[in-house]
Amino acid sequence: MASKFLTTRPNVFSRSAVHLSPAACSSLSILSIRSAHYAGPLRHASLSKPAVQRSFRRTYADLPAPPPSQPPTPKRRFRVFRWMYRLTLMSLLAGAGTLGYSVYLLRNPDEQVQPDASKKTLVILGTGWGSVSLLKRLDTENYNVIVISPRNFFLFTPLLPSCTTGLIEHRSIMEPIRNILRHKKAAVKYYEASATKIDPVRKVVRICDESDIKGDTSTTEVPYDMLVVGVGAENATFGIPGVREHSCFLKEVGDAQEIRKRIMDCVETAIFKDQTKEEVERLLHMVVVGGGPTGVEFAGELQDFFNDDLKKWVPEIKDSFKVTLVEALPN
Known part of the structure; x- marks a missing residue:
């Protein structure tokens, strides 16, 4: 019976057998060797160890090669940020081009049409x-x-x-x-x-x-x-005597320059040697007449000028400088 069993399955490890992985073949080899060791003389003779190893070698050699590993597909991350970066870059380039063209037009204006006698x-x-x-x-x-x-x-x-x-x-x-x-x-x-x-x-x-x-x-x-x-208007004095002779108007660039000169003259005169306290307070008392937009802005600018600059330049006048705003209308 043992001989018949062996002859009816002669190609159990032949090339037509089912392909097995190396790990499975190794396990099967160990089981076959152990079976041959305990099966008696006939089975041990038919399934010798060299024959089994050669059969496994042929089977392992006939296994198809594993397919090459495919590179992992890159994940589509930060797609929104990528488009935002591109749009921002394009916007900057367009803005720079528009700015450059505008500067070119400002410096190189087109030719103008000359006057026509038939027009008014x-x-x-x-x-x-x-x-x-x-x-x-x-x-x-x-x-x-x-x-x-x-x-x-x-x-x-x-x-x-x-x-x-x-x-x-x-x-x-x-x-x-x-x-x-x-x-x-x-x-x-x-x-x-x-x-x-x-x-x-x-x-x-x-x-x-x-x-x-x-x-x-x-x-x-x-x-x-x-x-x-469209020549504008003149400064109003409201008929007050001495306004034009003893005050400064703020309407032109020359007026602003004259006011700045007088402010610095008052400061320098106030710190003159042996100047009395009463005279220092008089020289450093600035009066702004008119509570309109210009008067309010000038009073604020004058106070900021004293707090930000004059205090640092001339520390000894920090307690004597004063700004007064005069307005005829109620608050």
């Missing part, structure tokens, strides 16, 4: 807020525009109180009027002069050159079809 003449007096606002919104191609003003720049008056204490340089709040006119589509003429007389019947404006340097002609007339008067 518009004369604008002044270079203040009203006149400059009109110029910026006006289509100069429809008119022959002429600007007349003794001041050849536009002054940003809300920052004028800051110039009195040196917080802002006066050049920072001044824009040349010719720079504004140069960026209009049609050419605009500008005359630095004062309008001394308007003749509505003849429709002419008499102008006079009041600058320090004059040529052969300093007075002439300018005809107009339409006239815009």
